[in-house]
Amino acid sequence: MDGTVADYYLALVSDGDEAGATALVNDLLDQGIAAQRIIVDLISATQRRVGELWAANEWSVAREHAATAVGERALAALAVRTTVPPTRGRIALACVDGEWHGLPARMLAELLRLDGWRVDFLGASVPGRHLITHLHQTGPDAVALSCMIPTRLPRAHAAITACRAAGVPVIAGGRGFGPGGRYAERLGAHAWAATGEEAVIRLATDWPPPHVTDLPLPEDSFFLGDEEYTHLVRCRPQLIATAMDRLAAAYPDAERYNSNQVDSTADDIGHITDFLAAALYVGEQQIFTDFITWTTVVLESRGVPPTALRTGLHLIRDQLVDFPTATAMLDAAIQRI
Ligand code: B12
Known part of the structure; x- marks a missing residue:
């Protein structure tokens, strides 16, 4: 994405300008820019920049919240303009219990939807038992589980274990699963992807994974919760x-x-x-x-x-x-x- 567009969009979210941000998204779609590029290179990249500005104490928490709210609106505006008939299957997408970073998961939901999946977006902080009830009611082909902060990993483990028991394969993602997603495997996930785009490829080319119900747990997972x-x-x-x-x-x-x-x-x-x-x-x-x-x-x-x-x-x-x-x-x- 052009640096000037990115700077302009950052200025809009910085100012809490929802109308300006949604107008920009509509403009970019009118120019023929792919929705995926807008999600990944503009909305998502700006959110990471927002995180840096907050961490450096240049932005207050309130300003970060306002910017994130604008990001949510921009994503919603994009979704309205880009309907894709579901042709692939059904995915339940949820943030782990206690995980309030709903926007990264929402971005993934849109990327999957654009690739032809029917996505049930369950949102932030989904308690494990409600996720499992949903699986029994809808019978999806995959659970996509988002965890952005490692403190939620014990709950991620409980959710993954319950999904395995229900026979639904899990793809895990989000920075909480560690560098290269290495905690995802230890907690029993069937797959992991670093980004939304990687998840789209993995789910389109290599799904369902083998051994959905009998995937052996790694040897180093025996001590979890000692x-x-x-x-x-x-x-x-x-x-x-x-x-x-x-x-x-x-x-x-x-x-x-x-x-x-x-x-x-x-x-x-x-x-x-x-x-x-x-x-x-x-x-x-x-x-x-x-x-x-x-x-x-x-x-x-x-x-x-x-x-x-x-x-x-x-x-x-x-x-x-x-x-x-x-x-x-x-x-x-x-x-x-
Ligand atoms: C906005 C925000 C919030 C908002 C979230 C609102 C919302 N509706 O989402 C609020 C205010 C709630 C929040 C709270 C906190 N936050 Co915060 N937050 C952010 C911020 C600025 C942006 C998040 C975002 O949208 N990122 C953009 C996305 C696109 O990032 P992404 O990681 O590239 O996402 C991709 C992948 O992760 C992947 N992915 C994500 N989920 C999944 C799932 C699957 C299945 C797959 C395959 C892939 C996948 O696909 C995404 C799209 O490509 C980030 C900064 C950052 N760098 O992300 C901090 C950040 C994530 N937060 C952080 C922290 C520390 C917190 C708090 C603990 C702060 C506090 N002291 O209270 C709390 C924790 C709350 C909780 N229990 O969940 C830290 C986490 C550090 C860490 N890893 O330990 C970050 C990195 C900030 C920083 N610079 O340090 N936060």
Whole structure:
């Protein structure tokens, strides 16, 4: 997509200009530009740029929300203009329970629809049991499961396991499944695709996969949800409360925090706990290390020094001394900061 068009569209979403963004999409379709290119090269690429601007503290959360809402409208305008009769089969597309990134999944839904699939788009945060009820009611050829943040991987695992039991093959996607989608296989998914376009090709050329019901689980999936993970999830509220009680003693600057800063710190400690739990669940240090590296950058851009994050990690670590894997993960992350 032409850089000027991309800049113009970013300016529109930045301004929350729904009418302008939908007019641009209609214009591009009138010029004969393929709907797929508009989705991938314009709407989707801009959303990633929005994420960078938010992470760099150049955009507020409200501005990001407004921009995302415009992206949703632009995608809806495109859908109205491009009807394709379903010729391939039926796909249930859902975000994992607790996963609120509905727009990436919606983009995938449109790409699949444009390729001739009938797509039942179930939206954000679909509880596993409702997904399974839907499968029994509709009998799709595939479940496409989106997970953008690794903290939702335990729920993704539960959903994948239930789909396997129902005999419906699962294609997984979204950055939550890790680099190269390597956690998708460990959690039992039949396939994984990096992008919506790759998913379209995979589903058109190589579906259904062999061994839908008897696909063997990888050998390294035996420990999923072990004792350390269970402890961390069960004690999450207490871990956060104790860390917050001890914060000012460990990090004197926190004594001057206003209530917003106290709330953000509690949220951050909650995120640390959740990412640590996900890393323990999947058995991957990298989930935690990546999160800490990312958080360091995000906090620094908001004027919070790395020592604050290091203190937060120590406050959690001190409460987990009897849990060797969790402690080792925290130590590796502390060294990284
Ligand atoms: C908008 C947005 C939100 C919105 C989502 C609203 C909505 N309706 O979607 C809201 C405000 C809810 C949100 C919340 C959060 N977000 Co957010 N969010 C984003 C943002 C800016 C854009 C998402 C998007 O639309 N991307 C565009 C799509 C197209 O990206 P894509 O990854 O290339 O998508 C393709 C593939 O992933 C793939 N794909 C996706 N699903 C599937 C499924 C299948 C089956 C297949 C095959 C393929 C596939 O196909 C897509 C199309 O090609 C991203 C930034 C980013 N880089 O994406 C952050 C981002 C995803 N969010 C992030 C975070 C951390 C959060 C929060 C934890 C923030 C917080 N502190 O509360 C919460 C978590 C909420 C939750 N529990 O889900 C991080 C995730 C980092 C990580 N991996 O750990 C990101 C990357 C921001 C960043 N720069 O760091 N967010």
